[in-house]
Amino acid sequence: MRKLILFACSIAAAAVLGGSAGAAEPDVGVLSVEDGRGAVMLDLKGSVLGRLSNGTLRVTDHTPWDRYSALVVGRKVTQERLGPKIVLYRGQGLRFRMVGGGYRIVVRGAGISVSAVGRGVVSLDGEPRLPGEDVGVYSLEDGVDCDVERELCTPLPDEVERFTLGSPPGEDDGRPQR
Secondary structure, three states: HHHHHHHHHHHHHHHHHOOOOOOOOOEEEEEEEEEEEEEEEEEEEEEEEEEEEEEEEEEOOOOOOOOOOEEEEEEEEEEEEOOOOEEEEEEEEEEEEEEEEEEEEOOOOOOEEEEEEEEEEEEEOOOOOOOOOOOOOEEEEOOOOOOOOOOOOEEEOOOOOEEEEOOOOOOOOOEOOO
């Protein structure tokens, strides 16, 4: 399943890169989160695939009239429309896909796994129940899958940290923004 997610993200990245070939647009960035507990917030234009064992998923579609829409499935899923562009999903075993378009996505809960490719910002906040508890891992490195290569990934931060996905040409520091 994870390989399928990475394949889909690779295809999405190729489509984004192919569409911007020759243009002076920023490069796309990637994010991989595995076994997360806490919150993962993304505000990006691109593609996101993920799973959530238990918790909430809030999706704001920045481009609701384009041809792309969010797909969310799972057990005991409830959907609450909070506005014309905002939907809150609650449930267990949620699986979600947002391919193309612009979204603000807030995933809160346990068992968070996310693969994203695009341009925008991401905030990560691990929330352990007990001191020293594993809150999951993440990577912003291209080609690193935290499900397969966990040792190459970084533990989710205990305090909110914000990162940029993608960068303008010639600028690629990958450091957290504060």
